[in-house]
Amino acid sequence: MSTAAPADIQLDASGRLRHFLTVEGLNRELLVRIMDTAESFASVTAQNVKKVPLLRGKTVVNLFFENSTRTRTTFELAAKRLSADVLNINIATSATSKGESLLDTIRNLEAMHVDMFVVRHAQSGAAHFIARHVAPHISVLNAGDGRHAHPTQAMLDVFTIRRCKGGFAGLKVAIVGDILHSRVARSEIWALNALGVDEVRVVAPKTLLPAHVESLGVVPYHDLSEGLRDVDVVIMLRLQLERMGSAFIPSEHEYFQRFGLTGRRLEKAKSDVIVMHPGPINRGIEIDSAIADGPRSVILQQVTHGIAVRMAVMSMTMRAGSDMEAAA
Amino acid sequence: MSTAAPADIQLDASGRLRHFLTVEGLNRELLVRIMDTAESFASVTAQNVKKVPLLRGKTVVNLFFENSTRTRTTFELAAKRLSADVLNINIATSATSKGESLLDTIRNLEAMHVDMFVVRHAQSGAAHFIARHVAPHISVLNAGDGRHAHPTQAMLDVFTIRRCKGGFAGLKVAIVGDILHSRVARSEIWALNALGVDEVRVVAPKTLLPAHVESLGVVPYHDLSEGLRDVDVVIMLRLQLERMGSAFIPSEHEYFQRFGLTGRRLEKAKSDVIVMHPGPINRGIEIDSAIADGPRSVILQQVTHGIAVRMAVMSMTMRAGSDMEAAA
Amino acid sequence: MSTAAPADIQLDASGRLRHFLTVEGLNRELLVRIMDTAESFASVTAQNVKKVPLLRGKTVVNLFFENSTRTRTTFELAAKRLSADVLNINIATSATSKGESLLDTIRNLEAMHVDMFVVRHAQSGAAHFIARHVAPHISVLNAGDGRHAHPTQAMLDVFTIRRCKGGFAGLKVAIVGDILHSRVARSEIWALNALGVDEVRVVAPKTLLPAHVESLGVVPYHDLSEGLRDVDVVIMLRLQLERMGSAFIPSEHEYFQRFGLTGRRLEKAKSDVIVMHPGPINRGIEIDSAIADGPRSVILQQVTHGIAVRMAVMSMTMRAGSDMEAAA
Numbered sequence: 001m002s003t004a005a006p007a008d009i010q011l012d013a014s015g016r017l018r019h020f021l022t023v024e025g026l027n028r029e030l031l032v033r034i035m036d037t038a039e040s041f042a043s044v045t046a047q048n049v050k051k052v053p054l055l056r057g058k059t060v061v062n063l064f065f066e067n068s069t070r071t072r073t074t075f076e077l078a079a080k081r082l083s084a085d086v087l088n089i090n091i092a093t094s095a096t097s098k099g100e101s102l103l104d105t106i107r108n109l110e111a112m113h114v115d116m117f118v119v120r121h122a123q124s125g126a127a128h129f130i131a132r133h134v135a136p137h138i139s140v141l142n143a144g145d146g147r148h149a150h151p152t153q154a155m156l157d158v159f160t161i162r163r164c165k166g167g168f169a170g171l172k173v174a175i176v177g178d179i180l181h182s183r184v185a186r187s188e189i190w191a192l193n194a195l196g197v198d199e200v201r202v203v204a205p206k207t208l209l210p211a212h213v214e215s216l217g218v219v220p221y222h223d224l225s226e227g228l229r230d231v232d233v234v235i236m237l238r239l240q241l242e243r244m245g246s247a248f249i250p251s252e253h254e255y256f257q258r259f260g261l262t263g264r265r266l267e268k269a270k271s272d273v274i275v276m277h278p279g280p281i282n283r284g285i286e287i288d289s290a291i292a293d294g295p296r297s298v299i300l301q302q303v304t305h306g307i308a309v310r311m312a313v314m315s316m317t318m319r320a321g322s323d324m325e326a327a328a
Numbered sequence: 329m330s331t332a333a334p335a336d337i338q339l340d341a342s343g344r345l346r347h348f349l350t351v352e353g354l355n356r357e358l359l360v361r362i363m364d365t366a367e368s369f370a371s372v373t374a375q376n377v378k379k380v381p382l383l384r385g386k387t388v389v390n391l392f393f394e395n396s397t398r399t400r401t402t403f404e405l406a407a408k409r410l411s412a413d414v415l416n417i418n419i420a421t422s423a424t425s426k427g428e429s430l431l432d433t434i435r436n437l438e439a440m441h442v443d444m445f446v447v448r449h450a451q452s453g454a455a456h457f458i459a460r461h462v463a464p465h466i467s468v469l470n471a472g473d474g475r476h477a478h479p480t481q482a483m484l485d486v487f488t489i490r491r492c493k494g495g496f497a498g499l500k501v502a503i504v505g506d507i508l509h510s511r512v513a514r515s516e517i518w519a520l521n522a523l524g525v526d527e528v529r530v531v532a533p534k535t536l537l538p539a540h541v542e543s544l545g546v547v548p549y550h551d552l553s554e555g556l557r558d559v560d561v562v563i564m565l566r567l568q569l570e571r572m573g574s575a576f577i578p579s580e581h582e583y584f585q586r587f588g589l590t591g592r593r594l595e596k597a598k599s600d601v602i603v604m605h606p607g608p609i610n611r612g613i614e615i616d617s618a619i620a621d622g623p624r625s626v627i628l629q630q631v632t633h634g635i636a637v638r639m640a641v642m643s644m645t646m647r648a649g650s651d652m653e654a655a656a
Numbered sequence: 657m658s659t660a661a662p663a664d665i666q667l668d669a670s671g672r673l674r675h676f677l678t679v680e681g682l683n684r685e686l687l688v689r690i691m692d693t694a695e696s697f698a699s700v701t702a703q704n705v706k707k708v709p710l711l712r713g714k715t716v717v718n719l720f721f722e723n724s725t726r727t728r729t730t731f732e733l734a735a736k737r738l739s740a741d742v743l744n745i746n747i748a749t750s751a752t753s754k755g756e757s758l759l760d761t762i763r764n765l766e767a768m769h770v771d772m773f774v775v776r777h778a779q780s781g782a783a784h785f786i787a788r789h790v791a792p793h794i795s796v797l798n799a800g801d802g803r804h805a806h807p808t809q810a811m812l813d814v815f816t817i818r819r820c821k822g823g824f825a826g827l828k829v830a831i832v833g834d835i836l837h838s839r840v841a842r843s844e845i846w847a848l849n850a851l852g853v854d855e856v857r858v859v860a861p862k863t864l865l866p867a868h869v870e871s872l873g874v875v876p877y878h879d880l881s882e883g884l885r886d887v888d889v890v891i892m893l894r895l896q897l898e899r900m901g902s903a904f905i906p907s908e909h910e911y912f913q914r915f916g917l918t919g920r921r922l923e924k925a926k927s928d929v930i931v932m933h934p935g936p937i938n939r940g941i942e943i944d945s946a947i948a949d950g951p952r953s954v955i956l957q958q959v960t961h962g963i964a965v966r967m968a969v970m971s972m973t974m975r976a977g978s979d980m981e982a983a984a
Contacts, residue, residue: 045441049385051413057705059733069417070436077387077440080413085707085736089725100936108726108935111959112733113701279436280428303439373769377713379741397745398764405715405768408741607764608756631767 009131016320019131019140020313023151024190031191035159037312038305042163045081045307054315055084059114063105064143065091065121070280071143071150074303075118078310087114102126103133110135116318118143124183139317141310146183153278154187156309158195160302161233164274168195174227174269175218176203176259177237177286180210184278185237193217203227205259224259228268236261236277236286252285261287266296274298337459346648347459347468348641351479352518359519363487365640366633370491373409373635382643383412387442391433392471393419393449398608399471399478402631403446406638415442430454431461438463444646446471452511467645469638474511481606482515484637486523488630489561492602496523502555502597503546504531504587505565505614508538512606513565521545531555533587552587556596564589564605564614580613589615594624602626665787672976675787675796676969679807680846687847691815693968694961698819701737701963710971711740715770719761720799721747721777726936727799727806730959731774734966743770758782759789766791772974774799780839795973797966802839809934810843812965814851816958817889820930824851830883830925831874832859832915833893833942836866840934841893849873859883861915880915884924892917892933892942908941917943922952930954 010019010026017030044052060079062072067090079086091105109117116139119127124146131140144150158168165171173192179185179202192200202213203221213220221227228234239255266273275287275297283289292299338347338354345358372380388407390400395418407414419433434445445462447455448471455470462468472478486496493499501520507513507530520528530541531549541548549555556562567583594601603615603625611617620627666675666682673686700708716735718728723746735742747761756764762773773790775783776799783798790796800806814824821827829848835841835858848856858869859877869876877883884890895911922929931943931953939945948955 050387050441051385057707059706059736073415073417073437074440076415077413077442080387085733087729087732089729101939104936107956108959109729111956112730112963113706113960114733280432283429300435300439303436304441307440378715378769379713401743401745401765402768404743405741405770408715608760628763628767631764632769635768
């Protein structure tokens with residue numbers, strides 16, 4: 001369950017990104033470099049011919065042990081816009097995987113001279129495990145494990161904040177929702193603190209907050225209106241309704257009554273507050289449609305930035321991998 | 329159930345094709361322009377290197393809300409031969425779509441800067457709905473809704489007639505089969521009349537003809553031999569056996585007895601008659617194998633022309649979209 | 657059940673490879689030419705940009721009538737590295753195939769101007785059947801029929817032997833396991849004899865050997881230690897546990913006791929013996945993990961060579977097809 005990855009697994013000897021497994025442990029400089037690289041790709045995706053040849057001739061394998069069309073799509077698009085060849089392997093539905101161990105699957109794909117694994121797995125730590133075992137030239141990207149967390153999500157969130165707010169100094173950010181089950185929340189807390197925001201708040205019922213949450217460097221709130229007061233950024237988390245038992249929230253209706261983001265509550269925040277959500281939205285449960293579709297929402301910009309951020313980590317890790325291969 | 333699309337949705341201010349949702353309402357000039365463009369691609373698909381760079385760097389999304397390998401394949405091939413990147417999204421089998429509205433799905437893909445949606449949906453009007461809501465630079469192609477109808481099918485049929493017969497003037501065309509449930513029949517009737525054929529006949533049992541069918545500009549027949557007399561073109565429709573209750577036809581055997589296309593019946597037609605069918609064929613139900621595979625059949629040419637026609641509407645709509653984007 | 661394909665189906669008038677359906681019947685010269693071509697691609701897959709433009713603009717259809725992610729992946733990679741467009745059609749899961757005959761499916765894809773079919777089918781002879789019916793410019797590759805056999809597997813095995821041993825003269829090769837149900841074994845026996853090895857042994861319990869196996873040009877052994885004595889190469893076959901009834905082997909445990917490859921047994925072989933296995937491995941059933949992952953194992957090199965061999969037969973058959981098309 002531990003999310004702390006030793007920094008050395010994802011960094012090469014020169015401190016460059018070799019895998020992208022978690023943002024926890026990454027320093028400010030590297031986070032900024034990822035955002036700067038994403039910035040250079042943000043213009044690519046908007047232009048008429050959206051391809052750059054950085055990964056031409058490289059093979060990116062989307063290795064999905066659980067089905068996620070949405071996430072797979074963003075990585076596939078990012079890889080194709082870098083001119084890579086993309087191989088989608090859905091192990092969840094693949095009969096061949098039967099009786100073959102994860103490591104045998106990896107070794108076989110490796111032997112086919114693929115260059116990158118984008119890994120989605122129901123178990124926390126799967127991407128780390130693969131990263132520890134791949135050949136030196138291969139990069140591993142974590143596309144989400146266990147509790148629907150992925151570091152590219154955290155990075156696209158901070159990238160969106162930087163684009164909207166110009167920077168991080170002096171910002172108050174509220175993360176609202178199921179902090180307990182969200183690895184993305186922990187990643188965001190790390191990244192926001194590393195990037196020097198003024199204050200990170202977590203807003204949730206007590207049942208959805210980890211014990212000793214203050215030790216992560218946040219201020220906890222149990223009342224949404226209080227938590228939103230004077231914030232610059234609201235990050236709504238998705239209620240993983242399909243993953244949580246009835247023990248955690250009394251009912252969807254009551255949850256919305258207490259923690260749903262409405263126009264009235266948002267008035268407590270700064271007038272230029274931005275509202276974020278990783279999608280897909282549970283309309284009327286975490287967030288009112290009027291807010292989700294309103295002028296303060298940057299939810300669709302997050303999606304756009306998601307492609308740029310994924311292109312960034314793909315190109316950065318591949319460069320580090322290529323150099324290691326050349327040196328070998 | 330209405331198939332009449334306001335012309336303005338699929339045309340831009342200059343009258344050019346921006347979406348391709350239906351042939352109904354399109355004028356002769358535009359239909360001819362589509363066929364002329366398809367003609368230029370017909371040679372591309374036959375040559376050794378089948379790619380043209382017209383859509384390089386563009387992303388085409390095959391957004392299939394119902395499974396159809398056959399149709400998806402033709403659009404995927406057309407897009408790839410135009411050098412586009414293709415993303416296949418099968419919403420029917422995608423768990424992520426759960427709880428997300430159609431519009432949220434569209435908005436998210438839009439935010440990823442895709443350029444075209446090829447839409448297949450069980451509900452009539454789905455492609456129109458999407459076209460009304462997409463960003464200005466995105467084109468929508470209808471790959472079939474409700475009753476297995478799609479305008480590219482109607483266009484490849486008239487394109488095939490033009491290629492085989494040189495033109496439309498003076499032609500007698502018989503459309504045979506389930507006119508009632510076929511949107512492609514209505515589209516073909518529109519297109520054939522707009523292109524100036526001499527006569528369009530519909531041949532079907534009364535239970536499979538719409539009321540007041542004459543108002544569409546056709547002559548109805550209930551006897552196949554009568555309906556085929558002196559025709560230049562026979563368009564067989566596919567019996568959607570999986571979609572029709574037993575109320576409409578007494579039995580497959582009896583249907584073939586009365587409306588199946590046989591060599592003897594085809595003798596009533598002109599000696600250079602061509603026989604068309606959208607596929608897949610129900611051999612021995614709508615059509616005798618000897619006819620389907622015989623010298624008068626152009627069924628496989630229709631398949632070939634289907635690629636050229638889809639390349640044509642893809643390139644035409646994309647061009648209109650690009651200009652709108654540039655102007656924006 | 658017959659595996660003997662008339663040579664003329666897969667060769668063109670000049671004796672060049674037009675389809676690749678089986679290695680049986682192919683002469684030494686052609687087998688060597690395939691390996692030489694694979695050699696030229698082996699370096700391509702290792703280099704930084706892994707693409708060559710030999711099949712640019714060509715369309716390769718992976719036509720899989722039974723699901724096999726592993727095999728599909730290797731052909732897809734090979735095709736993409738030759739710059740072909742790849743279309744994956746999984747007939748097993750495709751609803752459209754219902755009611756349409758195999759030949760109608762082939763004719764339709766042909767009409768879309770595809771250039772190559774890679775066929776996987778549960779029935780022996782499916783690829784041959786398709787090859788007998790396709791248009792002159794189309795090549796057919798057998799990616800396995802009935803009993804999980806495919807000629808590219810046999811070729812990558814001999815290619816691996818040549819790379820490791822420098823040639824075939826004087827070699828003793830033992831093929832161990834279920835010879836009876838393995839078409840790849842028969843293909844390998846043919847290829848090894850055609851390439852001039854000194855001796856081919858088959859090692860298996862009597863229940864897993866065909867009658868009159870000596871007539872294939874092999875020496876049968878029923879004792880593994882005996883069969884391994886002084887061999888240069890061990891080819892382990894995969895126990896198709898899912899395909900065999902309990903009649904053939906007493907139990908997995910007993911099978912391993914008698915025919916599992918262990919370090920102790922391998923000591924009987926030459927000190928520079930190489931160990932091969934087509935994968936996926938049943939660890940602890942046919943082979944001990946220490947051997948599979950040990951220094952004598954070339955199992956992962958086989959996977960690497962599989963890409964090169966598939967690129968070789970794709971480029972060779974396509975060239976023959978293109979010339980036939982040009983001549984037509």
